[in-house]
Amino acid sequence: MDTEQIHRQQEIEELRVALESARTYELESITENVRTQEIVEVWEDLSDERQGEVLSVLSPEKAAEILANLPEDEQPQALDTLSADRAQSILEALDPDDLADALQALEDYSPERAETLKGLLAPEIRATAEELSRYEEDEAGGLMTPEFVSVGANMTVSQVIRFLRRASPDAETVYYLYVQETDGRLIGVLSLRDLIVAPEDQRVREIMIPDVIHVTTDTDQEEVARLMADYDFPALPVVDADGHLVGIVTVDDVIDVIEDEATEDIHRLGAAPVDVDYARASPWEMFLKRAPWLGLLLVSMSLTFNVISHYEGLIEQVTILAAFIPLLIGTGGNVGSQIATVVVRSLATRELETRDFPKVLGKELITGLCLGLSLAAFMFVYVMVFRGDFDIAIALAITMILIALCANLVGATLPLVFRRLGIDPALTSSPGITTVMDVVGLLIYFQIVLIVLGHILEG
Amino acid sequence: MDTEQIHRQQEIEELRVALESARTYELESITENVRTQEIVEVWEDLSDERQGEVLSVLSPEKAAEILANLPEDEQPQALDTLSADRAQSILEALDPDDLADALQALEDYSPERAETLKGLLAPEIRATAEELSRYEEDEAGGLMTPEFVSVGANMTVSQVIRFLRRASPDAETVYYLYVQETDGRLIGVLSLRDLIVAPEDQRVREIMIPDVIHVTTDTDQEEVARLMADYDFPALPVVDADGHLVGIVTVDDVIDVIEDEATEDIHRLGAAPVDVDYARASPWEMFLKRAPWLGLLLVSMSLTFNVISHYEGLIEQVTILAAFIPLLIGTGGNVGSQIATVVVRSLATRELETRDFPKVLGKELITGLCLGLSLAAFMFVYVMVFRGDFDIAIALAITMILIALCANLVGATLPLVFRRLGIDPALTSSPGITTVMDVVGLLIYFQIVLIVLGHILEG
Numbered sequence: 001m002d003t004e005q006i007h008r009q010q011e012i013e014e015l016r017v018a019l020e021s022a023r024t025y026e027l028e029s030i031t032e033n034v035r036t037q038e039i040v041e042v043w044e045d046l047s048d049e050r051q052g053e054v055l056s057v058l059s060p061e062k063a064a065e066i067l068a069n070l071p072e073d074e075q076p077q078a079l080d081t082l083s084a085d086r087a088q089s090i091l092e093a094l095d096p097d098d099l100a101d102a103l104q105a106l107e108d109y110s111p112e113r114a115e116t117l118k119g120l121l122a123p124e125i126r127a128t129a130e131e132l133s134r135y136e137e138d139e140a141g142g143l144m145t146p147e148f149v150s151v152g153a154n155m156t157v158s159q160v161i162r163f164l165r166r167a168s169p170d171a172e173t174v175y176y177l178y179v180q181e182t183d184g185r186l187i188g189v190l191s192l193r194d195l196i197v198a199p200e201d202q203r204v205r206e207i208m209i210p211d212v213i214h215v216t217t218d219t220d221q222e223e224v225a226r227l228m229a230d231y232d233f234p235a236l237p238v239v240d241a242d243g244h245l246v247g248i249v250t251v252d253d254v255i256d257v258i259e260d261e262a263t264e265d266i267h268r269l270g271a272a273p274v275d276v277d278y279a280r281a282s283p284w285e286m287f288l289k290r291a292p293w294l295g296l297l298l299v300s301m302s303l304t305f306n307v308i309s310h311y312e313g314l315i316e317q318v319t320i321l322a323a324f325i326p327l328l329i330g331t332g333g334n335v336g337s338q339i340a341t342v343v344v345r346s347l348a349t350r351e352l353e354t355r356d357f358p359k360v361l362g363k364e365l366i367t368g369l370c371l372g373l374s375l376a377a378f379m380f381v382y383v384m385v386f387r388g389d390f391d392i393a394i395a396l397a398i399t400m401i402l403i404a405l406c407a408n409l410v411g412a413t414l415p416l417v418f419r420r421l422g423i424d425p426a427l428t429s430s431p432g433i434t435t436v437m438d439v440v441g442l443l444i445y446f447q448i449v450l451i452v453l454g455h456i457l458e459g
Numbered sequence: 460m461d462t463e464q465i466h467r468q469q470e471i472e473e474l475r476v477a478l479e480s481a482r483t484y485e486l487e488s489i490t491e492n493v494r495t496q497e498i499v500e501v502w503e504d505l506s507d508e509r510q511g512e513v514l515s516v517l518s519p520e521k522a523a524e525i526l527a528n529l530p531e532d533e534q535p536q537a538l539d540t541l542s543a544d545r546a547q548s549i550l551e552a553l554d555p556d557d558l559a560d561a562l563q564a565l566e567d568y569s570p571e572r573a574e575t576l577k578g579l580l581a582p583e584i585r586a587t588a589e590e591l592s593r594y595e596e597d598e599a600g601g602l603m604t605p606e607f608v609s610v611g612a613n614m615t616v617s618q619v620i621r622f623l624r625r626a627s628p629d630a631e632t633v634y635y636l637y638v639q640e641t642d643g644r645l646i647g648v649l650s651l652r653d654l655i656v657a658p659e660d661q662r663v664r665e666i667m668i669p670d671v672i673h674v675t676t677d678t679d680q681e682e683v684a685r686l687m688a689d690y691d692f693p694a695l696p697v698v699d700a701d702g703h704l705v706g707i708v709t710v711d712d713v714i715d716v717i718e719d720e721a722t723e724d725i726h727r728l729g730a731a732p733v734d735v736d737y738a739r740a741s742p743w744e745m746f747l748k749r750a751p752w753l754g755l756l757l758v759s760m761s762l763t764f765n766v767i768s769h770y771e772g773l774i775e776q777v778t779i780l781a782a783f784i785p786l787l788i789g790t791g792g793n794v795g796s797q798i799a800t801v802v803v804r805s806l807a808t809r810e811l812e813t814r815d816f817p818k819v820l821g822k823e824l825i826t827g828l829c830l831g832l833s834l835a836a837f838m839f840v841y842v843m844v845f846r847g848d849f850d851i852a853i854a855l856a857i858t859m860i861l862i863a864l865c866a867n868l869v870g871a872t873l874p875l876v877f878r879r880l881g882i883d884p885a886l887t888s889s890p891g892i893t894t895v896m897d898v899v900g901l902l903i904y905f906q907i908v909l910i911v912l913g914h915i916l917e918g
């Protein structure tokens with residue numbers, strides 16, 4: 001941790017203590033010079049009552065900024081502690097996309113309260129929010145804000161500057177000026193920098209970039225994030241089906257998307273529930289979300305019981321065979337989840353595509369064989385040392401090669417097959433692969449043992 | 460997939476075919492109107508020779524843009540196919556931070572070639588790159604570019620605008636103007652939008668925001684990403700130990716950081732090697748990077764052999780006990796990796812902190828117990844149906860409760876313990892937890908069996 005970071009953490013801690021222990025009339029002076037983001041960071045540690053008091057003493061703009069930065073499931077609760085008047089003024093100060101999200105969250109939490117507050121909003125603000133809420137949450141339409149700045153192609157540079165002075169838009173929405181045809185179609189883009197360095201009497205048409213990278217309202221949020229990362233823009237324009245400019249997506253929304261998508265993949269890979277906010281979920285909620293996955297895996301794994309009890313006679317004759325079961329199937333699971341993890345992530349970051357299937361297969365045949373041979377060598381030595389039985393050592397070595405090879409191929413190709421079938425590749429979770437390899441590994445094990453030890457077994 | 464996306468993929472595919480099949484003299488006209496990012500997307504599919512030809516026909520600026528957007532391990536190879544002259548002009552057209560990265564990559568690839576090319580660079584360009592390469596790659600100093608635009612506090616708005624017209628900086632570096640004291644200290648920030656809406660004779664000092672959110676050169680890249688995401692800035696200023704402004708980090712660098720950090724966590728959770736570019740690694744490289752983890756896990760897992768062979772006598776008497784081993788320890792692994800995944804990700808996104816340890820412990824005691832009870836109920840019914848042995852069914856149910864509870868506590872708390880010890884919590888990988896729970900689960904199993912079945916066992 002660098003000094004800057006330690007200093008920042010001290011400041012946050014001081015703020016937390018100050019906010020917690022302050023009397024109500026002191027809150028205003030405490031929060032006056034504090035950055036909203038810092039209040040957001042200590043938010044969770046404040047009592048519900050204190051949260052309401054803080055939102056009440058701040059200016060509606062500052063309160064709105066805090067509200068917009070709270071996790072979505074904290075928002076309804078915060079709005080619920082406020083008087084209707086106060087809630088209304090804060091909601092009206094929100095950016096339209098944040099307002100739409102906040103109303104949506106409130107509706108899920110308390111439909112009546114949402115209805116009441118909606119009724120209080122200024123008609124045009126309410127209309128914009130309702131317009132935005134029609135779009136899917138995980139598409140560009142659901143991410144965008146309609147607060148862009150657009151100019152006409154025939155305006156001169158000095159006209160644009162006069163227009164900007166008059167309109168005085170938010171700093172965040174004017175990294176770029178978008179150029180619209182009179183019918184609303186997006187035909188160009190202009191950076192503020194281009195505007196400043198251009199001669200005053202030049203027309204926008206002459207200095208704009210005509211071929212604008214854009215997305216449509218139904219572009220998937222992952223695609224939006226990828227485009228933004230690839231092209232290094234702080235904002236991307238969004239057009240509707242007719243090419244009319246309807247909004248912009250800014251980089252902060254995209255950072256959230258990238259983090260959320262990574263979280264989703266990570267949770268899927270661990271066979272954990274994906275739509276969970278762990279810090280806030282109750283044990284009971286967590287139980288309800290986790291149990292179905294674990295139940296499904298347990299039912300699938302119960303096949304291992306059938307396999308082993310099928311070979312019960314074999315184990316009765318050579319009991320020690322049972323002692324190797326966890327080692328063999330565990331390694332299968334490890335090999336498989338290791339490579340599945342790498343392939344799933346490569347698919348997510350687009351380093352791999354489904355058309356790479358043959359390449360992956362060829363590569364993992366070799367890697368799997370190398371891994372199998374090394375792990376088998378370990379097993380052979382291990383069995384010779386601890387058991388001194390050459391036949392069993394050979395059987396285990398062969399089993400290990402086959403399990404590693406098989407696990408490696410399953411782990412590498414299953415995510416690609418899933419992607420091709422339109423299923424999220426991250427669903428080839430470590431627990432999932434482990435379960436599959438438990439069953440497959442046992443079948444391989446007992447078959448190999450029967451072949452290798454066949455001559456010394458009875459009947 | 461929306462229509463926009465399909466259309467884009469078709470364009471990319473057409474470009475690939477065109478670039479592959481074109482004659483050398485046609486390359487210039489093909490690439491003339493194509494966005495550099497699109498060339499980057501098809502890059503991998505081109506032959507080495509064709510890659511060199513493309514870089515040679517483009518303007519140095521466009522070639523530099525392509526080079527900067529290639530994965531770091533592709534850069535040295537691309538530079539190697541070019542004439543020294545050509546390589547020099549492309550390198551000189553790179554942004555300083557990209558140049559520093561490219562030279563670093565080239566040095567790792569071929570120190571002689573790096574030395575030769577460095578010698579050809581203009582002295583001031585070379586000096587800047589060498590300056591930047593002194594910083595750690597994963598800290599703000601290693602991410603930043605020194606190409607910021609700064610102004611004096613006493614300049615008037617019209618002076619600043621005249622200055623910008625003259626300097627004509629890159630669009631990407633002027634979302635904000637930074638205000639420096641005469642000694643170089645950062646004392647304020649000004650958005651272009653503030654500049655445009657301000658009266659012409661106002662001084663910068665009067666309209667700047669004096670309290671600038673900034674990082675220092677040694678701030679960790681994760682912290683930089685978090686600040687940028689929290690505050691929604693497209694650029695963050697970087698100061699040295701004395702508060703002098705030395706560079707800015709832009710949002711494209713930060714998006715890369717967020718994706719890389721997520722990839723690292725995902726790989727660790729799958730016990731996969733973290734510094735691997737799967738699409739480009741050879742099977743042998745992959746083997747060398749994966750084998751140590753698998754070997755370590757296998758050695759740890761070999762403890763299961765010791766546990767089981769210790770209870771060999773027990774299995775000889777009741778062989779069917781062996782058939783439940785995968786089910787029991789597999790479920791332990793699944794429960795543990797499920798919760799570890801959630802906790803590790805919550806720690807990464809700062810929803811959880813180490814101080815939440817008691818809260819997590821309490822929560823997971825309850826969740827673990829609920830999960831254990833439900834899984835035990837399944838096991839009890841399963842054994843009664845398939846085996847009809849009440850004693851064994853009871854033993855398995857109790858075992859299942861204890862394993863689930865224990866796995867849940869280990870999976871939930873180990874990441875927190877790791878974080879507290881300064882170890883990456885993501886190292887509590889699914890395979891790692893699975894391995895631990897294999898051993899612990901077996902010990903629980905056999906102890907419970909001995910207690911419950913004690914009265915019917917011999918000796």
